[in-house]
Amino acid sequence: MIALIKYNGGNVSSVRNALERLNVSCVITDDPEMILKxxxxxxxxxxxxxxxxxxxKEKGLDTLIPDLKQPVLGICLGMQLMCGSNEEGNTKGMGIFDVDVKWFPPKDLIPHMGWNTITNLKSPLFSxxxxxxDVYFVHxxxxxxxxxxxxxxxxxxPFSASLQKDNFFAVQFHPEKSGYTGSRILNNFINL
Incomplete structure (x- = not known):
């Protein structure tokens, strides 16, 4: 079973739809027992x-997620909240990844939105x-x-388009909106 973590963030339905296109079923849940299983x-x-x-924090997911032993994939804000401090709202993240989240310097259009290239691929996600x-970013x-x-x-x-540490994987881009490449990345995650 694939669990999609339910909280006040958006995009859960888009990810579910992308998984359905891969013939993978999932459950959208904030139930700690279901997530653990x-x-x-x-x-x-x-x-x-x-x-x-x-x-x-209200749902106890801030302490549950870092202790998960199965493969976990954070997407966009999910990735950022798996990191340390975050300049957005001066937020303390879960600290899974030892990296901080910063606001882009205002030297170009912000947000970074649209298709962009990823390089230095170093994860089974990119098999x-x-x-x-090219993958699709909005951040x-x-x-x-x-x-x-x-x-x-x-x-x-240059910034981290994706992160990996132990059983934790994370992508800043949206694989569910990234065409063939995104579908392949999701499929690679499912098949870990």
Whole structure:
């Protein structure tokens, strides 16, 4: 069973639809027992960091997620909340990844929105994916480069397009909106 974590963030339905296109069923839940029993967990997100973290704390998910042992995939805000501090709302994240989330310097259009290239692919998520593949981004905050960086994108500055540490995987882009490449990444996660 694939559990999609339910909270006040958006995009859960888009991720569910992307999984259905892959003939993968899932359950949308905030029930800790169901999340613990799941084979894989996806933590999607579109929203604001501090209000989302408040909801996760109210449901006890802020302490549950870092202790999960099965493969976990954070998407966009999900990835950012798996990191340390976050400049959006001066939010303390879950600290799974030792990297902070910062606001893009205002040197170009913000948010970073649309298709962009990922390079330096270093994760099983990218099996069968070519260097310089394009994926779809929508974000104003970014995760810096770190030991956990699993791919890089360059917009205003180089940043972590994805992260990986142990059983935790995270992508800043939206695989559910990234065509063939995104479907392949989701499929790779499902088949870990």
């Amino acid at each position: 799941a084979d894989k967990v996806i933590f999607p997100g579109v929203g604001e960091a501090s209000s989302t973290m408040k909801v996760l 069968g994916i070519e260097e310089n593949s 104003s905050y970014y995760c810096g480069l770190s030991d956990s960086t699993a791919s890089v994108c360059d917009y205003i500055l």
